[in-house]
Amino acid sequence: MCGPKCRGLQQPTGHTAAECELLRTHNLGAALTAVADKPDLVKNYYELILIVRIFLLKQHAPDKYDNILKMESHTELRKNNIELWQYYEQNVVQRLQRDWGMAAFTVEEIHNICGILDVNCFEIGQNSAKARCLYTSAFLLAHDCCPNTAHTDDPHSYAIILRTSRAIRKDDGITLSYAYTLQGTLKRREFMHAGKLFWCCCQRCADPKELGTDCSALVCPKCKSGSVRSVEPLNQTAAWKCDRCEYTLQSTEIVKLLDAINMNLESIDAHNIPGLEGFFEKI
Incomplete structure (x- = not known):
């Protein structure tokens, strides 16, 4: 992973050259390989990737990073949830600063991005493969437990697809459900x-x-x-x-x-x- 022929060296998005260099510099590929037979630990590594990519945007595409910062993070509410705050402090903040060479980013910055992801991400993926995805405009849609749209994602491009589930009158808000509508x-x-x-x-x-x-x-x-x-x-x-x-x-x-x-x-x-x-x- 992340050697001279890594495809990330040629990609403008996703696994980029900047990310490749970070993983190689801190020998994170070897660390991931070492826990390959432990799904929970592998999952912990992949949970950090999206956060890392956002901070790389701050360095290499600051306009995109600034757009992400416009999203709600509910940081103050998260601080009041001691269990939630400590989980991210131990499993995200400390690991990124200690193991991923990201000490330049403050504790507050990392917690803020964690909140933005939790509040605004969509779950995507087909069958058993699932992932979190942050869209630049879909986060603006309001929630309703009886929404007037349904959404899915394209299995190839991962673009979000929004379809109306009933007629929407002029000046009505466009809504979707953040939860499973079949739940009570x-x-x-x-x-x-x-x-x-x-x-x-x-x-x-x-x-x-x-x-x-x-x-x-x-x-x-x-x-x-x-x-x-x-x-x-x-x-x-x-x-x-x-x-x-x-x-x-x-x-x-x-x-x-x-x-x-x-x-x-x-x-x-x-x-x-x-x-x-x-x-x-x-x-």
């Missing part, structure tokens, strides 16, 4: 708060029946005929109650149940049709 409100809001650092209060999240989809409703375990829903959807700790017998469950019990269901589903191979059918019959 509790998990959608939890996901967005963890990654994007805000609690969604859109029309769908505020409606106990999720605009008629009833995506969050559970069959009452007591009367078997009622639906159990949150009594206050915009409150993550609110109780859930049956609309027939008023049987009540605490939100902590609902979270455990949803986590168990999700783990069960993820354990089934996507091509295992009988397994998936059995799962849906069970729940």
Whole structure:
């Protein structure tokens, strides 16, 4: 990796000559090879690559770097999340300054870029290969849990493709969903708060029946005929109650149940049709 014939020497983007020199100078190719049989450690290396490329833009394409700095980072909110802040301090900031020869970049600069990536990146990739990608204009699109667009990425160019999912009237905002639209409100809001650092209060999240989809409703375990829903959807700790017998469950019990269901589903191979059918019959 990163020798005289490295393709990065000829590329203007992606793995460039500047990145090639950095990896070669600090012998990072050998370090990566040494942990090649440990997926988690390999993943840690690749998580740093995007951050490194952004800082290389500061040196070699400052106009592009300045455009990235215009994106929201929520740095102050991230500081209040001690666990999140310490994770990036130990696994990103210290490693970049110590192992990657990037001591010229301040702790504040690195944390700011980490925040920008977490808040504005899109997940791209087909099948099992996934990556994070930062787009220069798509980050401006607002979130809604009932969005008027759907997006995907081109498997060859990685360009983002945006399509309308319903008619958009003049002066209406163009929205997309940062979360999985098939998830219920509790998990959608939890996901967005963890990654994007805000609690969604859109029309769908505020409606106990999720605009008629009833995506969050559970069959009452007591009367078997009622639906159990949150009594206050915009409150993550609110109780859930049956609309027939008023049987009540605490939100902590609902979270455990949803986590168990999700783990069960993820354990089934996507091509295992009988397994998936059995799962849906069970729940």
